[in-house]
Amino acid sequence: DAKTTQPNSMESNEEEPVHLPCNHSTISGTDYIHWYRQLPSQGPEYVIHGLTSNVNNRMASLAIAEDRKSSTLILHRATLRDAAVYYCIPNIIQGAQKLVFGQGTRLTINP
């Protein structure tokens, strides 16, 4: 399993962009980079994933470094509802693959 490094915590203000970094220098060539988040008292929820190119969806954007050793999850305008623990997870996408959750980044959003 690829090892990931994320800041323990980050803080931002409402309606400002947030950039959440993740280092995954041991990622293999077949691993996708998944991001999940866990809101208080809920199970994790999928946010976004990508392989090499930057990706956008309605929740966030994912910027992947050219060497794939790091990535950044971008929340364009944070809301209070985005306060959660964010997990970066390298994962192959074939079959029933377990997700290996690290400690993640606890994001606090100030009003």
Added chain:
Amino acid sequence: DVKVTQSSRYLVKRTGEKVFLECVQDMDHENMFWYRQDPGLGLRLIYFSYDVKMKEKGDIPEGYSVSREKKERFSLILESASTNQTSMYLCASSSTGLRGIQYFGAGTRLSVL
């Protein structure tokens, strides 16, 4: 929307009791998973299943068993509950065709006294 439903949000049991945690998904997913989440240890995989009646051990299967008699239902069984099994239990499901995305239930917080 995909829905993964866990039968209880909170459960209190006594040491030695047999405990059943139930999980149902409504999206015809092939794969189902049971994790537990503990402070400082993150989420850890207990068991998973990739088809009806099939099961595979995860990282921490000791003290647990599972049952998958129907595609939509995956049960976690604590044969004889112990206090070190007090934890948050999370069920997830995924489709082989959905690029590994897992959908999680809200969790069951189990306390074993």
